[in-house]
Amino acid sequence: MSFGWTVLWSAVTVFVLITALFGYAVSKRRFDLIDSFWGPGFAVVAVVAFALSDRAWPGLVVVVLTVVWGVRLGWHIHSRNRHKDEDQRYVDMYRRAKGNPVAKMYRVYLLQGAIMVLVSLPVQFAQSRPASGVLFALGVAVWLVGFVFEAVGDAQLARFKADPATKGQVMDRGLWRYTRHPNYFGDACVWWGLFLLACGSWWALALVVSPVVMTFLLAKGSGKPLLEKDIVHRRPGYAEYVARTSGFFPLPPRRRGPGVGGA
Structure with missing residues (x-):
């Protein structure tokens, strides 16, 4: 068909x-x-x-x-x-x-x-018209990176919330140390990987709109922005977490200094 x-x-x-x-x-x-x-x-x-x-x-x-x-x-x-x-x-x-x-x-x-x-x-x-060879392997690898980030990030957050000792604290451990939204980053990677798996012809390049839309929704649309809309006011310490932690793509934590959430 x-x-x-x-x-x-x-x-x-x-x-x-x-x-x-x-x-x-x-x-x-x-x-x-x-x-x-x-x-x-x-x-x-x-x-x-x-x-x-x-x-x-x-x-x-x-x-x-x-x-x-x-x-x-x-x-x-x-x-x-x-x-x-x-x-x-x-x-x-x-x-x-x-x-x-x-x-x-x-x-x-x-x-x-x-x-x-x-x-x-x-x-x-x-x-x-699926991809083949190196491109197919690359698509699977990108999917795997995304799936691990999403699944591990979700599991780490669930354990953090279930621990009475961390009640009211900001989750900044594990993958959450490097990005404020490892699950959203992982979700985006999953769809970039699936896009690569579909690149079996030049026509497939038009389908790049799909992972672009998903990434936009997660990073700029109904994902990260809505989740963080008022969390700074509800969660003590979150402003400092924002100052030192990447909002989407995983990066090493920024050093705290004058004007960046610290003394």
Whole structure:
């Protein structure tokens, strides 16, 4: 099946699943459920694309990498959120919505579904024209770096929060010593790796929009900026952490000195 038809069927699948999830979210009166679906949604798209392809082994590798990333992320977010109140971002969106708040939230869901189809284009394209040789190996390596950063960063933060002795403190250990968001950096690397795996022809270069969009969302959009919007005021010591720690790309901590969060 052609790439165009694969994208169409992927979009239809995402639309159906997003709509069903939204109906469930309305019944539960909790709209942050879309966050738990984000990773698994990409896994579903990958499986659909593979089912519509000739099922060659390079495409299978791309599917496996996408599914492993997506399922882990979905389970992590679900486990983190299931005993908490609804994410304040969604509460605020609902409260700010005028006219029909439910319809507004449905548009939010549809937007995330559209972004999912866009970002997953390399995964779909790789089913027909995957990279090979050194480029394929490089894509797997970049994916692996990203997956390790994301999974290890999430695990380190979870242990930190579970320790009563660190309550109220700023997490600045492990990978969090080098970047304030190792999970977001890792997420971006995963998608740059999947993009490289799709570069089996010059046409694939147009798909660079996918990792660019994902990186922008994480670093400048709904990821890092929203998370850090008011955390400096809520968390003592976070301003000093910002002053010495890279916001996204891992770097050695900056030395504290006059005018940089220290004496």
